[in-house]
Amino acid sequence: MKKLYRLFWWFLYTTGAVVVQQLIPGVDALMPGFLLALQENRPRQLMLLFVVFTLVQEGAGSLGFGTAMLSYAGAALLFRMSHGFFVEDNIVFISMLSACLGLYHCLLIRLMCAIQTIPVDYELLVKESLIQTLAIPLIWVPAHLARPKNAAATP
């Protein structure tokens, strides 16, 4: 029953995030959910969300396959590298992580566009990276509060 509820929660989150992405072009509203899953540390849940979120972003985006995968893998790496130093379900930690992810997004898109010889609108890219930096904590807070309290895996 709990499993089913968790699945339903993630279904609702993904639906809401897709709607947010429609309203704010260029924003990854699924990323705060992925950070929540990293905090909960359930390997199967994390892997499922990684696959679903990657497919959604890759399928709806306009770059060749690989950018969303690198984006979520980079987020996981940054999270693992830094979570030992901070309290991981703290808004300050999430804000710092989102700043790093905003910068990472900017560099990643630039790299992938260079590989695929796609011209980049740098002004728009920087603007959207900044919006992304602000959006992550703003989405993470309500999602974190709405998450069931016993959702985190027991060590």
Place this chain on the structure above:
Amino acid sequence: MFTWNARTGYLDTIAERSGLEIVGYVLSPVVWLWDRCAGWWDSYLALVDVAAENARLRAELEQSRASALLASEDRAELQRLRDLLGLEALRERPAFAARVIAKRFGPQAVLKTFTVNKGFLNGATAGTPVVTRTGVVGRVLRASPHTATVLMLTDPGFRLAVISNESRTPGIITGSAERRLEVAYVAQNARIAPGEMLITSGADGSFPKGIPVGVVTQVMPGNEILFLQVHARPLVDMDRLEEVLLLKEKSDAPPLLPPESTPG
């Protein structure tokens, strides 16, 4: 993995047919609901303000009558242009309408794109021309069964063979980082002038000939010796797109517009 996918396209196909489809399934009902709510709200507001609206409309009608009398010359010119262009392509090629459900969706929407609620099961495959009654909008970039992503005419990566309708100057139209269009490979001695309409030449095989694309705004000597530097503006307002038409390949299906009756 990246180079393997670039060669085979398997992962792109999987992502298109799953991820893009999920987005379509989520957004189509949301947009439908939004349209209904907006329609209901408009109706409600119209009811509330009906008296004031009537008075305003009467005043507008009087003003419009006066404007219509003054604009007879413009109307005649418009009729001539319509006769000239006629959007014959819409009579020749079957077309189907699609609703725009998102614009530049997600963090990887680097290209100027939008998402529509029709996919390859409806006939929207990669390369399918996308137009409105005003002119060219773009072409389908990728498609899932019921959803598709459209590359806009204004994207720097978009290319389309065009011809000007008066001097018959050919060129290749491309988007740019700014909002204008650029017409490449226009010969230095071409007689193209600002104000000329650019229409599809049909040379690329996907777009039928004669669909309006844009209007020439500037003609300058180019940096290269061989070609002129020509700028244009698109006819379609890309920021206000709600519905578009997708042109199918020629088939036995009935066209969107009935063929004009021939005299006699």
